[in-house]
Amino acid sequence: MLEVKNMWKSFNLGTDHEINVFRNFSLSFIEGESTAIVGANGCGKSTLLNLISGSLPLDSGKILLKGRDISLLPEEKRSSNIGRVHQNPSFGVSPSLTILENLALANKKGDSFSLRNLVKKDSIPFYKELLKTLDLGLENKIHTQVKFLSGGQRQSLSLLMATMKDPDLLLLDEHTAALDPKTSFVVMEKTKELIEKNNITTVMISHNMSDALKYSQRIIMMDKGEVILDKRSCDVSEKELLDIYTKQLVKKITA
């Protein structure tokens, strides 16, 4: 479904600050499966998603989505098949537009934009139904500008917008990290519902080991641009995961 093949990626190549994040990195993901990626800060998790989505160019290697090489396509060309929710709740929405206007924009994802009116009165019930699935009461505030929503509400809306057009692939980069524990739980549950309902292949980065295990079928741990663990989530306990994680950290500190 998604294949990363022999990928190389460095930053600041040829300077004193050269960082080689990926050296000949390969990884593939299976259709309909939800994969969680964990690993210490700076190991390359976000960079991996940025390379897949096209916000960063590859140095060399290939990325295949459903067998098609997408590694040379610009970000906006890839995005029609890829949905993404960022850590920052402001990245997924247009703050000065209303909830309704944001949903109407998301509903045109990948289509051509014309001089017709964006918001059509007869599609309002459809958007309200969608919002109802979030259980946040947002269906009663469709004319509220998104900048007045809380982080959790914005993130839930981003999630809805990112999955509205049934993407082949959903990329989540610590999308609950900026939220308080309670809101984070609600958003994770919504995420699970949406993924399961639409059967979307998902790659999720998580800073929280128990969430990573709970909400995925496959778990991957990365260290310095390499996969150091790749198992079925049900075969790993949280303690095991934490042990490996701390061992890596200790190694790093004592090295």
Added chain:
Amino acid sequence: MNTLILTSLEQGLIFSVLAMGVIMTYKILDMADLSVEGTFPLGAFVFAKFALAGFNPIISTGLAFVFGSLAGLMTALLFVKLKIRPLLSGILTMTMLYSFNLRLNGRANIPLFNYKSIYGDVPTLLLLAIIIISIKILLDMFLKTEIGYLLIATGDNEVLVKSLGKSTNTYKILGLMLSNGLVGFSGALMAQYQGFVDITMGSSIIVIALASIIIGDSIKRSSNKIKLTTRAIFGAISYRLIGGFAIDLGLSPSDLKAVSALIVIVFISYNNFSSPFINSLKKKGGKSDVRSKKYVEEF
């Protein structure tokens, strides 16, 4: 009607087109575009060029829009394709237009009294009101379209626009073209109104535009019911009326630029701080009155 008020109203309407143009960049795309300092006189010089060549004034005014938007295209390409910072791109376009405007007719000042203008058949105030309201309605409609919303979203969150499968560059180019087209159009309206074009017409026009936009913004600041275009028109007319009264009170027209800059400074700082000085002036009596006296003394 008092001639001072009438002239201020008419000029205010002409500056509304300028202000509606500048909101496209300053408010919607969130970018400071200085090319307007060149496109305002460009509109005037283009009008003069075609008027002198015997073209119909309506067509010449329309051509001012076309040339203005081409200048906007240049600024956009400078920063989209050549990655020059937007502010510098605008300054470069403005500088080039200075030479271009002089070249266009080979002169820095051209009287237009002997040529036909769009004014004259209908009362000027009425004609301008019709033009400005039509532009406002068209812009409002445009901002409700799919493309219009993408323009707004580009200024709001480029990540989102890319995730929708669109290149933000397209919409930056579009916004700058539309903005500078309107500014050029406004320059042509002004040239015909004052009966001449002059190379200095554009100097500090950006401050006039910003002053108008900022005044417009300060009406019911938190309400998102009032459209940007309405604010721009209201602001431009208020600005011109304030300027008219200032001249009436004995201020020389050459001092007006300093006044515009002061308006911008006062309104921006007011919006930024809602200063205790201004707040204390709003309240009356009691402690605040004592405080306000103190501030007035310090002032």
